[in-house]
Amino acid sequence: MAKLRVGLLFGGRSGEHEVSIKSARAIQGALSADENASKYDVLPFYIQKDGLWQAPATAQQVLDSGKALQNLAPSPNLWQFPAEANQVDVWFPILHGPNGEDGTIQGLLTLMQVPYVGSGVLGSAAGMDKIAMKDVFAQAGLAQVKYVVVTRAQVYSNPCVFPKLCDDIEANLGYPCFVKPANLGSSVGIAKVRNRTELEAALDNAASYDRRIIVEQGVIAREVECAVLGNDNPKASVLGEITFSSDFYDYETKYTEGLAELLIPAPLPSSVVSQIQEMAIQAFAAVDAAGLSRVDFFYVESTGEILINEINTLPGFTATSMYPQMWAHTGVPFTNLVDQLIQFALERHSSTKS
Known part of the structure; x- marks a missing residue:
């Protein structure tokens, strides 16, 4: 059988541009390893910080260097996509933040009529907007902070x-x-x-x-996360807990090595673990997510309360990111995880056409 051509889409117009490059490097490595190498050919596409799409040759240079393109001249035409985009069988967008996981790129990929990894327009938009997200969670009966x-x-x-x-x-x-x-x-x-x-x-x-x-x-609570994988019948991973000494889990703490510790599996009572896993799947369904999501919670140990914080429909995907790590501890290694995500994308696309 011919290999599937995977359009690895990364970079983007958000403050998480550099994180996206790291995620894409890890995914490309996984798609080129083990059994995946015989199933997939990776076509990387890099979106500059001004929104211009770069073809695979330039995109690969960015992946090899691990650094964003600098000192770019103004782009005359942001809407001219590389010719190689027509060769893609399935897209793997790994664009974090605005213009990447908020439904905008998902709308474009939907118009292309090609399968893509992750949530659609509705799930992405609801998962990105904290106000809409909380309204949806409230409607689903999920407990939250005031x-x-x-x-x-x-x-x-x-x-x-x-x-x-x-x-x-x-x-x-x-x-x-x-x-x-x-x-x-x-x-x-x-x-x-x-x-x-x-x-x-x-x-x-x-x-x-x-x-x-x-x-x-504000609440005094432990910060716990759960990874969700699937479409209409999603599964929940083991839980992870984040501990840190800073005031809260800010950008510097999140992306500076050594400032936060990830505990996987989280040291929690089995009853709490089960409840959080169930709530994670409820949240996934409530926003109409697909493929993957990381759902974050507060566990107020003094009262036993479990409060949902947010859902992230396109979480960080480096080898050390919480989402793939939680699945690795659940028995799904990184290479198998990216393979499953592509299969779920194909499944979702097939179901929407019927």
Whole structure:
């Protein structure tokens, strides 16, 4: 049988551009190893930070170097795709953050009428937007921390409105609380605040990133994650726990070696593990995710409460990332994991055509 040509799509127009390159390097290695080498040919496509698509020859140079292209001249035509894109049998997008896991690239790939790994437009958009996500989780009956929705217009409103907004947040949530842009990944623009001065500064900062903001009540809890794999009958992995000494799991802690420790499997009672796995699958179904997702939780040990935090429909995919590590500990090695994801993409595409 002829090999399937896998379009490995990486880079992108987000702050997680470099992380995407690392994920793509790992996936390319896995698709070129063991039995995968006889099943797949990888065609890499690199999306520059300005949105221009680069053909496989240039994309491979980026993968080999592990570094983004620099000092690029302005692109005259962002909508001219490389000719090799027509040769792709199945796409493997590994674009983290805005313009990569928010439904935009998924819409484009859907219009191409070619199978692709991961969630579709709805699942991606709902999983990326923290406000829409929480609305969906609430409808599904999944317990969450208390939160308040804020708009940029409220933050930049006249001097009479902004103090009232802060009063309401203090009354509803108290301190500490977390201020987050609704549509950014990897903890970008997030701040933990403990008083009015920090709250005002955090709201102003978050509003510079997004026109919609979410403020969440702080809880003293353990941070636990679960990986989900599949389509209509998804499976949950063993759990992982993140421990760190910083104030919260911010961008620096997440991507600086040695600042966080990953415990897999998480040292939790079996009843808690089962409940979190069940909630992870419920969250996956609630947003209509497909293929893969990582679902994050707070476990409040003092009360036994389990609170869902968020779902990530296109999590980091380096060999040391939490998602593939949790599956490795569940008995699905990295090479088999990428193979299964491609098979789930083909399955999903076939079902949507009928």
